[in-house]
Amino acid sequence: MNPFLFRRIRGPVFLLCFAVTAILAQWGILNFAQSWPLYLIVAGLLRFCEAVFGSVLLQGYNAVPGAPLVRRPSITLAVSEILIGILLLLIMANSLPFATFWQAYARWWPLLLIVIGVLLLLERTLDTSLNRRAAERFGPGGFYIPRRRRSGGLVILVLILIATGALGRWASFVPSNDFHWDPDWNWNWSLTGETHENDVALEEPFVANGTITIDNGRGDVEISPSTDDRIHVTAHQLAHVADRDKDKAFQNTRPVLAVHGSSATVTVPERSGVEVKLVVLVPDSAACTVSTHHGDLSVSGLRKALTVNQDHGSVALDSLGGPVRLKMDHGDVHARALTSDLAIEGWADDVTASDIGGRVTLNGDFMGDTELDTVKGSVGFHSHRTDLDLAHMDGHFSLDSDNLKIDGASGGVKLKTRSKDVEVTGLSGDATIVDSNSDVSVTGRKPLGTVTIENNTGDVTLAVPAAVGFSIHGQTGQDDELSSEFPLTQSVEGGRKQIAGQVGAGGPHIELSTLHGDLRIQRSSGEGIAVPTPPTPPTPPDTGNLPGTEKRSGHIRHLETKGEPPVPVAQ
Structure with a gap:
């Protein structure tokens, strides 16, 4: 067999593949625009055959006196091409969500370098074995030199893996909207x-x-x-x-x-x-x-x-009576007037939901803005950057690339996120909030429970009604600002500023900490964000059966009835 066979048939093989895929596309069997990774797989298979089978044939060829040394392709590069082609084909065929792949790649890409290193060691072992056999069969000169192997493509592949891996790791710490493919x-x-x-x-x-x-x-x-x-x-x-x-x-x-x-x-x-x-x-x-x-x-x-x-x-849902479960792979979700649970998983863009009678659960990656209004059940939001569980929310929840806001959470809040400014207003009950690289602001109301706020790098601000009793401990960096509108004891211990004490008759414990950032403890007016009682309106005149006097139905916050003024809220 000619040792250069696989190299010479590349052109005809690619032309044949192009013709076959074009015909299948015309017959509707496959999508021509999404089948291009097949060419990468074919190229890898040809390179692999040339590297493995050509290695044995080239022993005799290079043993011929005066014959030039012929370089062979890298087995490692061939295997890499095949695997990359398979991954791309799965992504293009929607069998592997791109967001899932990108998240895993951004975290585990160094393992690919380890695999490449192991393959190179195995390839080196194969070279040594072939050289020994060639020397026994053809004499001392009957072998090609392994370092003559073509490896420029492998070097480029390693550089691409390092660059994209570093980019993916960095992108996991920045707003997801900035990298929306x-x-x-x-x-x-x-x-x-x-x-x-x-x-x-x-x-x-x-x-x-x-x-x-x-x-x-x-x-x-x-x-x-x-x-x-x-x-x-x-x-x-x-x-x-x-x-x-x-x-x-x-x-x-x-x-x-x-x-x-x-x-x-x-x-x-x-x-x-x-x-x-x-x-x-x-x-x-x-x-x-x-x-x-x-x-x-x-x-x-x-x-x-x-x-x-x-x-x-995209998916639009309106006036549904049963539980709804959505599995998304790119697209917006708009839901209103659902009387039961709403569950969304996968990869979605903008998500808006209002007037939900049951629990709302979101699991996956959400590349756009998320807004929830008037959810009677609990709320769960879990992505690669944010984990949130709310026992009850009678207000509004919004999340975008930079900010997370919760209005009217009660009964228990568990939040862990990073690189997002967190603002929680109208908090009652227990709460655990963990953030990093952003600011955290919390305004409480009665009845206040045990509150823990941890921030790695960023300010922490807590506002508590003056009539609420509690015990508190907080700490921040020695060079950061520490202030309190309550009579609390401040000190410096272990190179960090500390604040502790009891307000009123005591009560639930509050723990605040930030590694680097200002720490502020403030008084909030009244009961927090409770809606004030409006004055009693005068008795309206009898309108009889005049048109336009029908009773208005309740409105949804982001779908307000035109002309209806918003309810005043104390901030």
Whole structure:
């Protein structure tokens, strides 16, 4: 066998791969724009074959008198190319969320250098073994020199790993919005740019309290209640294909509605270059499971459980009666008027939720702003930078890249974050707050519980109503400011400023500490942020049946009724 075989067939192999992927894309089997990591895998396989099988063949070639020494590629680089190609292919196919990969890579990238080092040692051992065998077979000159191995690409790869690893580690300490990569490559790529449209309507009778599964690969989905005991499906197909292929494209992506007793499925086959927008009307007593891959989802008016698997699209929820569970992979979430629990996991952008009758749980990475209003249940927020648990919140919660604000928390607060300014107002009950590299400000109200605030680098400010009794201890750096509006004892111990004492008759204990930053203990007016009692208004005149005198319903903070003034709040 020719030792240069694998090197000579690279061009034809890549051309063949390009032709095959282009044909499969035209047939709708794969997405051409997302299959490019396959070329990296093929390149790695060719390099690996050349490095392993060519090594044995080159022994005899280099043993020929006068033959030039031939360099072979690195096995380590070949293995690296294959693994990187597989990872990229998983990311492009949405099997591996990019946020999950980036978070793991930013933390464990030094292990890759260890793996590369081990592979290089194994490769060196292989070189030594081949040299010994070649010397026994061909004589002292019957071997090539291992250091002639081509390794420039490996050096570049190591430098890239170090640079991206350091960048990822640094990015984990800065606002996430500053590094927001949009993986939603919803490309309707085709060798032709023509667009064709088609409409499809389906309907079937369906029983009450059934379960419905909806799966749409590419396109928006809108779900709302039907006025009868039937499932109605309306599909609008958009095909970016040649004119001769449009009928086949429409047929291959035609929605399928199947009913089996108390369960039903609505399925749209996915084909590259074709988008199908679905409008589905279902009985409001049906429990729904919805999966979309490229498109937005809107659900309203249902009374039973809703489960959503959403890839690359936003979700809008309105007036739902059952528990809602969302698994996101990029996209916004807007929810209002839910009477049960809301759970969101995965990777999302902006999240807004208001008038939630149950618990709100968010687990994952949230790249945009998060706002919660009027949550009757508990609140849980867990990401790679922030862990928050609220027993109850009758006010507002907001979080962005730099700030975290909680208004009206009671019953227990547990917060651990970093690089975010924390502001908590209207705090009652116990609280544990841990932060670093930012400031912390807390305003308490009755009944105040045990409070612990720890900050690594940043100011700590605590405001407590004058009528509340408590004991307190605080400490900060010797060169930082320490102030109190209460009669407390200050001292310097161990190179740090200390403050301690008891206010009133004593009560719950407060522990404050910051490694470097100012520490302030202040009096807050009244009971904290309690809403003041307004004066009794005069009796309104009898308006009879004049229009416009209907009783207004309660409003949601970020969806206020136009013209209704806000309730005054003491700060």
